[in-house]
Amino acid sequence: MTTELFIQYLVAGITYGSIYAIVAIGFNIIYNTTGIINFAQGEFVMLGGMLSITFLQYLPLPPAIFLAVLVTMGIGALIEMLFIRWLQNPGILRMIIITIGVSILIREAALHVWGSDVRSLPYFFGNEISSIAISGARVSPQVLWVVGTCGLMVVALNIFFQATSIGREMRACAANRIAAVLCGIDTRNMVTLSFVLSAGIGALAGAVMSPITYTQYDIGTGLAIKGFTVAILGGLGNSLGAVAGGLLLGVIEAFSVSVVPLAFQDAIAIAILLVILFVRPHGLFGSSAMAGLKEF
Amino acid sequence: MKKMLSKSLCAFAAACLLSAPSVWAENIKLGALLAVTGPASFLGGPEARTLEMLVEQVNAKGGINGKKIDLLVKDTAGNPEKAISLAKQLLEEDNVLTVLGPSSSGETMAVKKIFEDAKTPLISCAAAEVIVNPLASWIFKTPQNDSLAAIKIFMEMNKLGIEKIAVLVDNSGFGKAGKEQLQKIAPDYKIEIVEAEVYDAKATDLSAVVAKIKANAAVQGIINWSIVPAQSIVVKNIRQSGWQVPIFQSHGFGNIKYVEAAGVAAEGVIFPAGRLLMAGLLPDGHPQKALLVQYVKDYEGKYKETASTFGGHAYDAFIIFEKAVAAGGADKAKVREAIEGLKNLPGTGGIFNFSTTDHNGLALDAFEMMTVKDGKFVPYTGK
Numbered sequence: 027m028t029t030e031l032f033i034q035y036l037v038a039g040i041t042y043g044s045i046y047a048i049v050a051i052g053f054n055i056i057y058n059t060t061g062i063i064n065f066a067q068g069e070f071v072m073l074g075g076m077l078s079i080t081f082l083q084y085l086p087l088p089p090a091i092f093l094a095v096l097v098t099m100g101i102g103a104l105i106e107m108l109f110i111r112w113l114q115n116p117g118i119l120r121m122i123i124i125t126i127g128v129s130i131l132i133r134e135a136a137l138h139v140w141g142s143d144v145r146s147l148p149y150f151f152g153n154e155i156s157s158i159a160i161s162g163a164r165v166s167p168q169v170l171w172v173v174g175t176c177g178l179m180v181v182a183l184n185i186f187f188q189a190t191s192i193g194r195e196m197r198a199c200a201a202n203r204i205a206a207v208l209c210g211i212d213t214r215n216m217v218t219l220s221f222v223l224s225a226g227i228g229a230l231a232g233a234v235m236s237p238i239t240y241t242q243y244d245i246g247t248g249l250a251i252k253g254f255t256v257a258i259l260g261g262l263g264n265s266l267g268a269v270a271g272g273l274l275l276g277v278i279e280a281f282s283v284s285v286v287p288l289a290f291q292d293a294i295a296i297a298i299l300l301v302i303l304f305v306r307p308h309g310l311f312g313s314s315a316m317a318g319l320k321e322f
Numbered sequence: 323m324k325k326m327l328s329k330s331l332c333a334f335a336a337a338c339l340l341s342a343p344s345v346w347a348e349n350i351k352l353g354a355l356l357a358v359t360g361p362a363s364f365l366g367g368p369e370a371r372t373l374e375m376l377v378e379q380v381n382a383k384g385g386i387n388g389k390k391i392d393l394l395v396k397d398t399a400g401n402p403e404k405a406i407s408l409a410k411q412l413l414e415e416d417n418v419l420t421v422l423g424p425s426s427s428g429e430t431m432a433v434k435k436i437f438e439d440a441k442t443p444l445i446s447c448a449a450a451e452v453i454v455n456p457l458a459s460w461i462f463k464t465p466q467n468d469s470l471a472a473i474k475i476f477m478e479m480n481k482l483g484i485e486k487i488a489v490l491v492d493n494s495g496f497g498k499a500g501k502e503q504l505q506k507i508a509p510d511y512k513i514e515i516v517e518a519e520v521y522d523a524k525a526t527d528l529s530a531v532v533a534k535i536k537a538n539a540a541v542q543g544i545i546n547w548s549i550v551p552a553q554s555i556v557v558k559n560i561r562q563s564g565w566q567v568p569i570f571q572s573h574g575f576g577n578i579k580y581v582e583a584a585g586v587a588a589e590g591v592i593f594p595a596g597r598l599l600m601a602g603l604l605p606d607g608h609p610q611k612a613l614l615v616q617y618v619k620d621y622e623g624k625y626k627e628t629a630s631t632f633g634g635h636a637y638d639a640f641i642i643f644e645k646a647v648a649a650g651g652a653d654k655a656k657v658r659e660a661i662e663g664l665k666n667l668p669g670t671g672g673i674f675n676f677s678t679t680d681h682n683g684l685a686l687d688a689f690e691m692m693t694v695k696d697g698k699f700v701p702y703t704g705k
Binding site for chain 2: 028031034035037038039041042045137142143144145146148153154155156157159163164166235238239240242244245248249279280281283284287288289291292
């Protein structure tokens with residue numbers, strides 16, 4: 027394998043990995059406050075892409091994306107208030123099934139609003155064929171946007187959860203709900219906030235990746251499966267773990283192409299996931315002691 | 323008084339029941355099995371809308387031989403199991419004269435035997451060659467055979483002196499059938515397939531596989547055979563990698579949305595397509611010109627969306643049905659016989675010449691080579 031080819035595979039892997047990681051981070055935020063997996067996370071990504079494309083008809087690109095993120099955050103809040111908030115003592119399983127239902131609902135609504143056509147945002151810089159040369163390999167500038175957005179998100183989220191009082195309250199909520207209530211934290215609002223936050227992150231990801239991946243009403247399902255895989259791989263709830271897991275899976279997928287036909291790419295990814303789950307059920311970067319305290 | 327009322331009500335109900343069948347018998351019942359929703363809705367949607375428009379037009383003119391058409395569209399959602407149960411419903415409960423569709427090859431193969439057993443004509447809107455080869459006496463199809471598209475591409479490659487190629491197909495039925503045809507026909511044109519890859523219809527980025535193919539220095543040309551949006555990602559990733567290799571696509575590229583999705587990367591892509599995409603550019607005397615221009619105008623005027631070749635397949639299925647009923651009358655066996663007798667019938671897909679051995683009726687001249695210039699489909703004129 028030449029250096030050029032090696033770097034080309036590596037870059038492809040980083041592209042896939044960053045996309046998976048951003049989706050996985052959305053899973054983690056809601057998991058961190060509620061202990062549930064929100065299977066509508068992929069739909070937030072789809073909504074971010076679709077809404078930005080729609081708003082782009084009336085606005086320049088940056089405000090269009092900003093507005094799309096805001097609207098998706100609103101939808102996230104609405105979903106939580108309509109379907110989750112009023113539940114008395116919600117069981118984990120029940121909430122997960124509700125999110126699956128919500129994901130189907132959003133998908134079908136999107137089909138009616140936008141139809142089944144593929145759409146995409148224009149490239150932020152350059153166009154479909156422009157690329158940057160990195161020691162012989164060629165990279166689309168949009169890939170840098172995706173990687174950059176992913177990196178910024180992780181840093182910002184870590185600061186938010188570690189250094190701000192709201193972030194700490196959200197973490198307290200996940201650690202022990204009753205204790206959090208006793209400390210005067212409104213746990214319901216924290217759950218709503220976690221939906222808003224992960225909807226916003228999903229939407230931003232959907233907008234940034236749209237020029238590369240395209241946006242279609244049913245793109246969410248596939249992304250959610252890959253994102254979920256990565257979230258488990260990195261250890262549920264761990265944002266840095268999600269990035270590491272995402273990059274690992276992406277790079278493995280990219281390099282697997284050089285030895286086996288492309289058709290086996292997903293099989294290899296899933297096989298690795300299974301092996302990791304058998305050896306380290308709490309993920310590569312999770313701790314088994316922490317995982318033991320969680321319900322799910 | 324009460325008794326009388328109930329008696330007259332009974333009589334009225336009886337009269338309704340008796341008269342209803344006679345009203346229905348006047349009309350011709352035409353069934354349609356189409357994937358109006360679901361993953362294949364890009365096929366079934368335009369097909370269903372085309373049929374509704376055509377039936378409306380024909381009924382407004384007084385129907386076929388004075389008989390109005392009742393169109394019954396059943397949505398299969400692209401699911402073969404659903405297609406089977408809906409096919410039985412159309413045949414047993416609605417007792418339709420003929421069924422148009424299904425939209426996809428998988429569904430058509432699933433319902434094929436049901437129509438053979440029920441001795442009812444089925445005019446499929448799906449492309450796979452196996453639908454009509456081996457021949458089934460009650461099954462017809464309107465889209466051009468895959469092998470014709472493959473031959474067209476290979477002839478063009480011969481002209482360009484391309485001998486070693488890479489083949490990329492999607493993992494849908496269309497992609498798999500295309501791969502088989504390409505591998506079967508390539509040796510006839512002295513073309514060697516040195517790389518063959520299958521990609522997922524839901525792929526988000528394919529730069530890794532493009533890097534792999536690009537690393538094979540022998541590759542002189544690429545055939546990207548697909549009907550899903552991911553085919554635009556392949557084109558984009560090839561050009562992004564700075565590789566100026568000639569790209570050939572299948573007739574599944576004939577949707578302007580795919581060109582928009584690939585943007586400037588689509589420039590110069592060469593592909594075979596029916597003449598619907600170049601309706602306005604055809605010479606005036608061309609037998610297909612008038613009907614193509616009319617169809618595109620009617621469809622785009624009514625539904626405010628671009629007419630696609632897929633809707634055209636339903637158009638062809640309908641006019642074949644219409645001509646056959648006009649010639650043979652509203653009888654299943656006679657419709658079947660009349661279809662086999664149709665000659666020189668211009669449709670959107672080409673000029674149909676059916677026979678007892680050819681249930682597709684299209685020849686190599688049904689395809690034109692096209693390319694993309696400034697984001698639009700234009701006829702390909704060679705290098």
